Amino acid sequence: RPAYPDERRLQFVDNFSVIRGSHSFKFGGEINRAYDILNNPALFNGAFTYSGPYALGLDILNPTGANHYTRFQQKFGLPGTEFGTIDFAGYAQDQWKIRRNITINYGIRYDYEKLPSPQYPNPAIPETLKLNSDT
Numbered sequence: 001r002p003a004y005p006d007e008r009r010l011q012f013v014d015n016f017s018v019i020r021g022s023h024s025f026k027f028g029g030e031i032n033r034a035y036d037i038l039n040n041p042a043l044f045n046g047a048f049t050y051s052g053p054y055a056l057g058l059d060i061l062n063p064t065g066a067n068h069y070t071r072f073q074q075k076f077g078l079p080g081t082e083f084g085t086i087d088f089a090g091y092a093q094d095q096w097k098i099r100r101n102i103t104i105n106y107g108i109r110y111d112y113e114k115l116p117s118p119q120y121p122n123p124a125i126p127e128t129l130k131l132n133s134d135t
Contacts, residue, residue: 006037024095026107032087039080046074078120086114 015028049071050056058068093107115131122128 006039008035009033022097024097026093026095027091029090030087032089033084034087035082035084037080037082043073043075046072048072081119083116083119085116088112088114 010033011030012032013028013030015026017027018025048059048069050059050068051070055068055070058065089109089111091107091109093105096104096106098104113134115133118128118131120128
């Protein structure tokens with residue numbers, strides 16, 4: 001397996017806090033770029049299954065003769081793919097101490113994942129023509 005998976009990330013994060021009176025404000029954001037290489041060409045050369053060592057021995061001793069394996073399995077298709085995503089996040093929050101024994105925490109956060117375009121879409125299946133980004 002040359003790359004199963006090989007993931008690289010580049011991340012920028014910044015957070016900032018301010019205290020004003022009875023409020024403790026926090027703000028922050030992040031940009032996270034992930035790049036993945038998936039290269040897992042399993043069984044591209046095929047795999048033989050034998051009922052036992054005797055059947056295997058017959059094929060090893062006489063490779064051009066009759067085959068004694070019970071099953072042969074091989075995969076076809078694309079051996080791998082490379083793609084990247086970019087995640088964006090931001091938040092703002094406040095911790096408001098109304099009284100010594102009462103504190104209110106509130107805030108807002110937004111996350112967005114930008115997905116790549118499909119690399120191998122199938123025009124016969126419309127769902128493969130676009131990847132929906134998630135928020």
